[in-house]
Amino acid sequence: MNEMKLIMAEASPFARKVRVVLRETNQLKDVEEVSIATSPFQVNEQAKAANPTGRIPSLSRADGPALYDSRVITRYLDAKASAGLYPEAGLWDVLTVEATGDSMMDSAVSISYELRLRPEEKVSTEWTEAQWAKVMGGCDALQGQWMDLLNGPLTMAHISVACALGYLDLRHDARNWRQGHDALAAWFADFSKRSSFQDTHFDG
Structure with missing residues (x-):
């Protein structure tokens, strides 16, 4: 069973950032990618449940509240895998x-x-x-x-x-x-x- 769920839309470039990181850091096995349909006028309930603003992507975790904003999620995944995508040098x-x-x-x-x-x-x-x-x-x-x-x-x-x-x-x-x-x-x-x-x- 996956310990995390990524709430996303496949067309979203912000969601794609996270999806690329999952693959580059070999963490896809730990995350279920949940593709939803949402829009500024009709916010998906799963998106709203994970992020009070209803924006995607968000990452639900078993050991804490959901994370949202792609830069927060990618920093978290990078730290979790010690992948070095945010190197101290530069x-x-x-x-x-x-x-x-x-x-x-x-x-x-x-x-x-x-x-x-x-x-x-x-x-x-x-x-x-x-x-x-x-x-x-x-x-x-x-x-x-x-x-x-x-x-x-x-x-x-x-x-x-x-x-x-x-x-x-x-x-x-x-x-x-x-x-x-x-x-x-x-x-x-x-x-x-x-x-x-x-x-x-x-x-x-």
Whole structure:
């Protein structure tokens, strides 16, 4: 019997971060992945039971209250496995790049909600373009400042950035984030070969 349950949606890049970590740290055997359907307008009861705000992912544990927010969960799983995804050497750089990836996810998911959940006549192009500018700001920073880190040993920074870029391909491929980001695109193509990333691919 699994000692933990991950409440998640397969399309969520934040949930994918946790799922990749489970595979990279060989902890999938200890966790049951529970895929749910939820939205900002209709919050799933399982999600609400684990996290009072109803957001996903969350991780229920037999020995304590559920953990939520992907960065909390990944820190917990990393510590549990002593995996070194948050190394002391260069920790602040790793956390900053992880936050960059997470911020890109936030903006990209916001665009998806605007386009998919609001009536067409109420969709704000100004809002979606402002959010996309934030995504591009993240890509520009990664390409211009952080490729040495991304080309180094695996950390949580790598996983966050990869999940962000994977979500851009899933929901916003037509915007072509790769244009002007050749080094980042090459890095992502290589990272995408990892079994943990392929195993968590979602194309629905």
